Amino acid sequence: MTLGTKLVAGNWKMNGLRADGSALARELAEQMVAQGAGFGCELLVCPPATLLSDVGRILAGTGIFLGGQDCHAASKGPYTGEISAEMLVDLGCTHVILGHSERRHGYGETDQVVQDKVMGAWRAGLMSIVCVGETQQQRQAGEAVEVVSTQLVGSIPNGAIPSLLVVAYEPVWAIGTGLTATSEDITAMHTEIRARIPPGARILYGGSVNPKNAAAILGLAEVDGALVGGASLSAEDFRAIAGCVRVNAATLADES
């Protein structure tokens, strides 16, 4: 994991039976081999917990990182249905998504709950991808920066380790809707976030990133990568999104 290198992460959410997950992972692995020199960025996939073992085996040696979509704060104990950070590491995970809006809004996860989970992830050595983002109503009320700032303060433990912290700015209204924030709004929010997190921690944008808009989003100086939901379920689309990083880097080199 190299700070400064862009990260393109796929959140498969609750999608895929074993055959589907394995087929998608095989396609991704083949693309990595075909790509030769790689994509010029780090790639991460976060399948459902039931697929981690199979997908991890298929991706082993490809350089594509494996991550969980959530974890419990404790390492073990009487928490029926939960999975600990240590269990994710045991399956080969290096990353975990925490505080996704679908958990904050769907399961009432508070900033404190997210912070406890981040502590659990760090205890196990997992890179935490901490999601923050405002609702449409909050943006329209001019509260977006305040909301995100409160989430950051509440969700990120003191003494954060930049090498184990990634923040994903995901406006709630842009997730799975086909709507994306404008380049200006993304840059403005990422600048606000950067001022509030330890230097060196990366900031991803998430919210309906697809092969058509990825070049523009990933080309923004303030954007260190993307968290991709729906489009990560297609190996071709995920490859096309990741491919935008190298194209952007080549364009910058030509211009200098």
Ligand code: PEP
């Ligand atoms: C997400 O769930 O983190 C996400 C960004 O989803 P989508 O790309 O489908 O909007």
